[in-house]
Amino acid sequence: MEVTRIYLxxxxxxxxxxxGKRLADSLSFDFIDLDNLxxxxxxxxxxxxxxxxxxxxxxxxxxxxxxxxxxxxxxTIISTGGGAPCFHNNMSVMxxxxxxxxxxxxxxxxxxxxxxSDDERPIVKExxxxxxxxxxxxxxxxxxxxxxxxxxxxxxxxxxxxxxxQLFQ
Ligand code: S3P
Numbered sequence: 001m002e003v004t005r006i007y008l009x010x011x012x013x014x015x016x017x018x019x020g021k022r023l024a025d026s027l028s029f030d031f032i033d034l035d036n037l038x039x040x041x042x043x044x045x046x047x048x049x050x051x052x053x054x055x056x057x058x059x060x061x062x063x064x065x066x067x068x069x070x071x072x073x074x075x076t077i078i079s080t081g082g083g084a085p086c087f088h089n090n091m092s093v094m095x096x097x098x099x100x101x102x103x104x105x106x107x108x109x110x111x112x113x114x115x116x117s118d119d120e121r122p123i124v125k126e127x128x129x130x131x132x133x134x135x136x137x138x139x140x141x142x143x144x145x146x147x148x149x150x151x152x153x154x155x156x157x158x159x160x161x162x163x164x165x166q167l168f169q
Contacts, residue, residue: 004029004075005098006168009147011140012082012121013113014105015156020079023164030076034084038065046081050122059087066090070097083123085146095151101167102150107137109156 006029008016017033024031035046038061042049049058062084069078078098085091094100105113111133114124127135152167 003072004168005069005072006077007094007098007100008077008079008103009085009094009100009150010082010103011105011110011136011143011147012123013110013117014082014103015113015159016079016082016103019103019156019159019161019164020077022161023168024077026161026165027075027077027168030072030074032069032072032076032078034062034065034069034078034080037068038062041065045120047120047122047125055122059083063088063090066093082143085149086143091146091149095149099152099168100150101152101154101164102147103154103156103159104147105156107133107140110136110140 006023008020008023010016020033021031023029038049038058039045042061044052046058049061062081066080066084069076080090080094085094091100114121114132114136115129123139124132124135154163154167
């Protein structure tokens with residue numbers, strides 16, 4: 001039988017891991033955070049991979065981790081890094097292996113969430129807080145053509161678990 005895989009995609013700070021865990025719990029699915037999977041496999045943190053090997057190398061490791069989700073044997077929600085859909089043929093891999101959900105959020109919400117979080121994010125590390133919202137707006141725009149290839153879309157504003165669950169039942 002086909003294993004159900006649901007990939008959550010969207011910009012940094014949109015809540016992929018938060019909603020992914022909650023959705024997995026409520027559907028009794030497993031949950032995987034692709035960034036955590038990369039860190040476990042490589043024995044290094046994401047910021048260390050970026051600083052020691054650069055982004056191109058990180059994207060190869062990310063693609064490899066994503067392809068490994070093909071081997072999953074149980075229904076699983078997979079939250080992916082914000083850039084994952086935008087490199088290699090990752091978006092079509094996800095759409096082939098399972099279902100995809102884009103969690104949309106405004107640049108203001110994304111900025112606030114990124115600033116609140118303790119996660120170190122190499123992509124925005126050098127951006128001044130005062131310039132972060134404009135940076136996100138431009139960067140998000142360049143990523144939208146990929147995110148919009150998702151089969152489902154929701155907005156994080158006022159999002160309820162019930163709405164998410166209904167998409168997949
Ligand atoms: C990235 C997002 C990060 C992580 C890496 C690169 C990106 O994941 O994969 O730092 O390019 O947007 P989150 O979206 O979970 O922060």
